Amino acid sequence: MNVTSTLQPAALPEIVDTNRPEDALRGDMPNGFNPSAISHLDATAQRHIARRLQLISPSYRLFYAEPVKIVRGEKVYLYDDQGNDYLDAYNNVVCVGHANPRIVDAITRQFSTLCTHTRYMQEPILDYAEALRTTFHTSIREGQMMFTCTGSEANDLAMRIAMHYTGKTGVIVTSEAYHGNSHLTSSFSPSLGSKALLGPYVRTVPAPDAYRIPPSEVGRRMADQVALQIEDIRRHGGGLAAFIADSFFSSDGVFAHPTDVLAPVAEVVRRAGGLFIADEVQSGFGRSGTHMWGHERHGVVPDIVTLGKPMGNGYPVAGLVVRPEVVAGFGEDMRYFNTFGGNSVAIAATQATLDVLRDENVLDNAQRVGAIMLEGLNALARKYECIGDVRGAGLYFGVEIVRDRAKKNTDIATALKIVNGLRQRRVLISATGPDASVLKVRPPLVFGANDADRLLTELDTVLAAL
Amino acid sequence: MNVTSTLQPAALPEIVDTNRPEDALRGDMPNGFNPSAISHLDATAQRHIARRLQLISPSYRLFYAEPVKIVRGEKVYLYDDQGNDYLDAYNNVVCVGHANPRIVDAITRQFSTLCTHTRYMQEPILDYAEALRTTFHTSIREGQMMFTCTGSEANDLAMRIAMHYTGKTGVIVTSEAYHGNSHLTSSFSPSLGSKALLGPYVRTVPAPDAYRIPPSEVGRRMADQVALQIEDIRRHGGGLAAFIADSFFSSDGVFAHPTDVLAPVAEVVRRAGGLFIADEVQSGFGRSGTHMWGHERHGVVPDIVTLGKPMGNGYPVAGLVVRPEVVAGFGEDMRYFNTFGGNSVAIAATQATLDVLRDENVLDNAQRVGAIMLEGLNALARKYECIGDVRGAGLYFGVEIVRDRAKKNTDIATALKIVNGLRQRRVLISATGPDASVLKVRPPLVFGANDADRLLTELDTVLAAL
Numbered sequence: 001m002n003v004t005s006t007l008q009p010a011a012l013p014e015i016v017d018t019n020r021p022e023d024a025l026r027g028d029m030p031n032g033f034n035p036s037a038i039s040h041l042d043a044t045a046q047r048h049i050a051r052r053l054q055l056i057s058p059s060y061r062l063f064y065a066e067p068v069k070i071v072r073g074e075k076v077y078l079y080d081d082q083g084n085d086y087l088d089a090y091n092n093v094v095c096v097g098h099a100n101p102r103i104v105d106a107i108t109r110q111f112s113t114l115c116t117h118t119r120y121m122q123e124p125i126l127d128y129a130e131a132l133r134t135t136f137h138t139s140i141r142e143g144q145m146m147f148t149c150t151g152s153e154a155n156d157l158a159m160r161i162a163m164h165y166t167g168k169t170g171v172i173v174t175s176e177a178y179h180g181n182s183h184l185t186s187s188f189s190p191s192l193g194s195k196a197l198l199g200p201y202v203r204t205v206p207a208p209d210a211y212r213i214p215p216s217e218v219g220r221r222m223a224d225q226v227a228l229q230i231e232d233i234r235r236h237g238g239g240l241a242a243f244i245a246d247s248f249f250s251s252d253g254v255f256a257h258p259t260d261v262l263a264p265v266a267e268v269v270r271r272a273g274g275l276f277i278a279d280e281v282q283s284g285f286g287r288s289g290t291h292m293w294g295h296e297r298h299g300v301v302p303d304i305v306t307l308g309k310p311m312g313n314g315y316p317v318a319g320l321v322v323r324p325e326v327v328a329g330f331g332e333d334m335r336y337f338n339t340f341g342g343n344s345v346a347i348a349a350t351q352a353t354l355d356v357l358r359d360e361n362v363l364d365n366a367q368r369v370g371a372i373m374l375e376g377l378n379a380l381a382r383k384y385e386c387i388g389d390v391r392g393a394g395l396y397f398g399v400e401i402v403r404d405r406a407k408k409n410t411d412i413a414t415a416l417k418i419v420n421g422l423r424q425r426r427v428l429i430s431a432t433g434p435d436a437s438v439l440k441v442r443p444p445l446v447f448g449a450n451d452a453d454r455l456l457t458e459l460d461t462v463l464a465a466l
Numbered sequence: 467m468n469v470t471s472t473l474q475p476a477a478l479p480e481i482v483d484t485n486r487p488e489d490a491l492r493g494d495m496p497n498g499f500n501p502s503a504i505s506h507l508d509a510t511a512q513r514h515i516a517r518r519l520q521l522i523s524p525s526y527r528l529f530y531a532e533p534v535k536i537v538r539g540e541k542v543y544l545y546d547d548q549g550n551d552y553l554d555a556y557n558n559v560v561c562v563g564h565a566n567p568r569i570v571d572a573i574t575r576q577f578s579t580l581c582t583h584t585r586y587m588q589e590p591i592l593d594y595a596e597a598l599r600t601t602f603h604t605s606i607r608e609g610q611m612m613f614t615c616t617g618s619e620a621n622d623l624a625m626r627i628a629m630h631y632t633g634k635t636g637v638i639v640t641s642e643a644y645h646g647n648s649h650l651t652s653s654f655s656p657s658l659g660s661k662a663l664l665g666p667y668v669r670t671v672p673a674p675d676a677y678r679i680p681p682s683e684v685g686r687r688m689a690d691q692v693a694l695q696i697e698d699i700r701r702h703g704g705g706l707a708a709f710i711a712d713s714f715f716s717s718d719g720v721f722a723h724p725t726d727v728l729a730p731v732a733e734v735v736r737r738a739g740g741l742f743i744a745d746e747v748q749s750g751f752g753r754s755g756t757h758m759w760g761h762e763r764h765g766v767v768p769d770i771v772t773l774g775k776p777m778g779n780g781y782p783v784a785g786l787v788v789r790p791e792v793v794a795g796f797g798e799d800m801r802y803f804n805t806f807g808g809n810s811v812a813i814a815a816t817q818a819t820l821d822v823l824r825d826e827n828v829l830d831n832a833q834r835v836g837a838i839m840l841e842g843l844n845a846l847a848r849k850y851e852c853i854g855d856v857r858g859a860g861l862y863f864g865v866e867i868v869r870d871r872a873k874k875n876t877d878i879a880t881a882l883k884i885v886n887g888l889r890q891r892r893v894l895i896s897a898t899g900p901d902a903s904v905l906k907v908r909p910p911l912v913f914g915a916n917d918a919d920r921l922l923t924e925l926d927t928v929l930a931a932l
Contacts, residue, residue, distance in 0.1 A: 029801045032801070045587070048587050048589070048592070049587075051592050052587075052592060054610075055592050055595040055596055055599070055610060055611060056584075056591070056592070056595055056610055056611050056612065056613075056808075057610045057611065057612045057788065057793045057796075057797050057802065058610075058793065058794065058797030058798060059612065059793070059796060059797040059800055059801055059802035060584055060612075060801075060802065060803075061585065061801050061803070062585055062586070062587065063585040063586065067586065067587050068586050068587065069586065069587040069588070070580065070582060070586040070587070070588060071579075071580060071588075072579050072580050073579070073580045073581065073582060078580075078582070078586075091582065091583075093582075093583075093805060093806075094581065094582075098580070098581070098582075099577065099578050099579065099580070099581070101578075103577075104574065104577045104578050107573070107574070107577055108570065108573070108574040108577070111565065111569075111570045111573055111574070111780070112565050112567075112570050113537075113538050113539070113565065114536065114537060114538050114539045114544075114564070114565070115539070115560065115564070115565070115780035115781075116536060116539060116544070116557065116559075116560075116564075116780075117557075117559075118522075118526055119527065119528055119529040120528070120529065120533065120534050120535065120536040120544075121511070121514050121518075121528065121533050121534065121535040121536070122535070122536060122537075123514070125522070126514070126517050126518060126521050126522070129521040129522055130521055133521070144520075144521060144522055144523045144524075145521060145522050145523065146522065146523045146525065146526075147522075148616075149615035149616050149619075149782045149806065150614075150615050150616075150619065150804060150805060150806060150807070151805065152619070152804070153615075153616065153618070153619065153648065156648045156649050157647075157648075159649065160649050160652070163649075181619075181623075181802060181803065181804060182619065182622045182623075182648045182649065182650065183622050183625065183626050183629075183648065183649065183650035184648065184649035184650060186626070186800075192800065192801070193799075193800075193801075195799035195800060196799075196800055308805070309805055314577070314581035314582075314806075314809070314811070315581075315806075315811075316615045316781075316782040316783075316806035316809075316812070317782075322523065327523045327524065327525070328524065330523075330525060331523050331524030331525040332524060333659075333661035333662075334525055334652075334658065334659075334661060334662055335495045335498070335525055335526075335527050335658070335659075336523065336525035336526065336647060337526075337527070337647065338616060338618070338647060339559060339616065339617065339774070339775055340559075340615065340616060340780075340781075340782035341616070342522075343780070343782075345780070345781075346782070
């Protein structure tokens with residue numbers, strides 16, 4: 001897919017690798033298990049895979065060359081049916097830990113009391129909206145909330161609102177962006193792979209790859225690219241509805257810095273009449289440790305903020321905050337009812353999660369343990385040539401694996417060897433980036449210093465054995 | 467919106483009414499509360515409305531001229547903050563009753579144990595898929611499952627699969643169909659109102675209105691209309707991906723009979739290379755009392771069945787069952803991952819719901835109490851001229867209110883008076899149909915004979931006072 005080719009200035013260095021194992025990107029999923037290669041698995045696992053292939057659609061992918069069977073979770077640990085513990089350094093959904101008793105209690109209490117929808121008056125949904133708004137530090141704190149069940153639904157709805165507001169359908173995203181699995185959101189999620197069709201007025205811009213572009217130039221270059229793509233949309237008869245980005249650029253390879261990138265982009269977008277949508281499904285709810293919201297690290301004021309994954313610590317709840325003037329027309333023309341979105345239990349779960357994040361100083365922990373992790377990963381980078389770059393903020397890290405530090409060429413085979421090596425040592429991470437060459441480390445925010453030690457020690461062992 | 471006008475044979479009798487109160491269809495929602503008319507409410511309610519307008523988007527609608535404040539639910543009763551009980555004859559989501567202890571237990575137990583996603587091996591999701599498949603009686607029981615969080619997501623995904631399989635984008639629905647709130651599903655949900663844009667190759671056909679069309683002709687006429695719309699899509703350069711329908715035609719006004727309608731339609735659809743999608747979000751999980759799945763009442767074999775609302779008795783879980791050959795290509799080209807869809811707790815909730823439906827003979831109850839209800843409603847129809855038609859199956863009823871029985875012209879004002887009159891007497895129903903003139907009665911499936919009595923008695927009182 002090369003939709004942006006005609007208008008790209010100053011091409012990036014050649015980073016596409018040729019040592020990509022045949023099935024490494026099966027269905028374009030980094031770290032996906034290939035169910036047709038099962039001979040290395042034990043009989044029970046083979047039976048499970050066969051049964052799975054029969055009963056659920058082939059669109060489902062398992063993680064790891066040797067998939068993990070999980071039966072229990074607690075804090076930052078997952079357990080298999082033999083009682084072995086796995087260190088979970090991947091699942092951001094359970095931000096305050098697996099089976100957090102305060103969240104479980106809140107959900108249980110609410111489920112036993114009332115589980116119903118937004119067409120009756122209920123105070124808690126308003127209390128939550130009020131509480132959430134105070135976590136923002138710009139004018140978006142005057143925004144209005146809407147509730148969905150998934151981040152995909154939140155992004156789908158955000159884009160419907162943007163299209164209604166602007167009367168346009170153009171969308172600009174980064175070249176490996178992922179914003180959801182609905183028909184609309186998948187049309188602006190190029191990371192789903194070349195078989196997933198992009199919308200006619202969807203354009204991509206390169207990610208702010210500060211490993212390969214001088215950091216001081218990243219912001220200006222991205223703004224320039226966005227301007228060019230806006231012009232390309234116009235040239236093809238369309239117009240810009242919105243630019244949408246995850247401020248961690250997760251599926252592009254985790255680019256947490258620099259943080260002066262999105263403000264200049266937003267300026268260009270607004271000049272063209274488009275909206276700026278901050279997708280906080282990954283970067284929100286304190287992931288960075290220093291900020292509740294990733295976009296605030298960039299000093300940008302969004303028109304819409306979308307929320308998801310960690311919002312209810314595992315309970316299916318997501319949503320958005322939108323400037324009132326942006327949603328006024330949509331609200332008048334279009335009712336929005338989501339049977340489960342914002343229902344009594346969703347609100348109880350998300351309120352409890354917000355309470356725990358605050359009461360237990362979870363962001364401080366993410367900042368403190370994040371610093372330990374970053375230092376440890378950098379130490380490993382000094383020790384092992386294959387680590388080209390270590391980046392991240394709070395408890396979200398990208399560790400880029402390269403074949404040659406000078407050439408910065410990606411090494412997917414080694415990256416997947418490391419991911420699977422860690423899995424054999426019962427530490428769960430995954431891979432990301434356009435070539436799946438970036439180790440993706442994104443533990444629950446209650447990850448402790450001892451957990452960081454365990455991860456770093458095991459990673460050292462795996463790297464030494466390469 | 468009159469997209470089908472050029473090709474309609476044999477127009478229906480004129481049923482559009484002119485006595486439609488200005489705000490009755492505000493945002494095209496039947497029985498929606500108008501937040502700009504609050505002077506009749508008490509101070510607390512007024513404050514709540516004002517706060518709501520500030521904190522959540524204006525797309526949200528409350529029910530009833532005097533919205534209900536709910537704080538607790540149990541079995542088929544909802545309670546306000548004064549402890550008053552409301553008979554819930556509307557909420558199908560809690561199919562086995564509000565706060566059903568078996569479901570609450572299953573959810574609590576699973577949340578305390580493990581809440582994680584489909585990329586690890588877990589047995590319960592396969593056990594559930596296996597169990598659910600056995601509830602079908604045609605070849606769709608060989609289908610494969612996919613899991614989402616909402617019915618909208620299920621229908622969005624079903625249509626993505628249909629479009630991938632057929633390479634076409636045309637969709638045919640009934641003229642007041644509702645299939646979801648995502649960008650794609652709203653594009654084939656004309657009941658969202660004229661401001662919600664339909665897709666370029668979306669066409670509508672009249673609902674199988676057996677109150678106005680001789681029942682013996684309904685099936686043939688619908689098949690003919692579908693054939694004409696397929697031709698119209700072709701004439702405009704498109705092709706048919708799918709026909710999708712809820713076999714109760716809920717938002718069209720609840721047409722539970724006749725049941726020989728969908729099989730001839732499916733034949734026409736397949737001849738054109740399209741798929742038949744049975745939307746079981748409303749009609750599924752035993753709503754009809756006699757059948758677990760609404761489409762089986764019509765003797766039709768679907769290519770995809772979509773599931774939602776009652777699936778987890780309030781827990782956000784939905785999904786679909788699809789013929790393996792239909793999803794094979796999609797599965798190869800497209801990974802599908804839904805963070806919360808099919809996760810451990812969703813499966814526990816939906817398994818428990820299925821268990822209760824079976825163990826406690828809930829369908830038998832729906833059939834038995836449904837018969838009492840139907841008899842009672844028909845008795846009221848003999849007593850009150852304004853009831854033009856009573857229809858339904860199991861525990862789903864449409865009671866059409868008309869100004870003149872001979873003319874069968876709809877009477878939205880009286881219908882809303884009845885809905886609001888019942889609400890004042892603490893019985894909760896709503897209205898549906900193109901003119902919101904059809905009382906929509908759709909209680910939890912554990913509705914008892916005593917509950918039917920209470921509803922019928924209160925309805926009698928309200929009708930007498932008109």
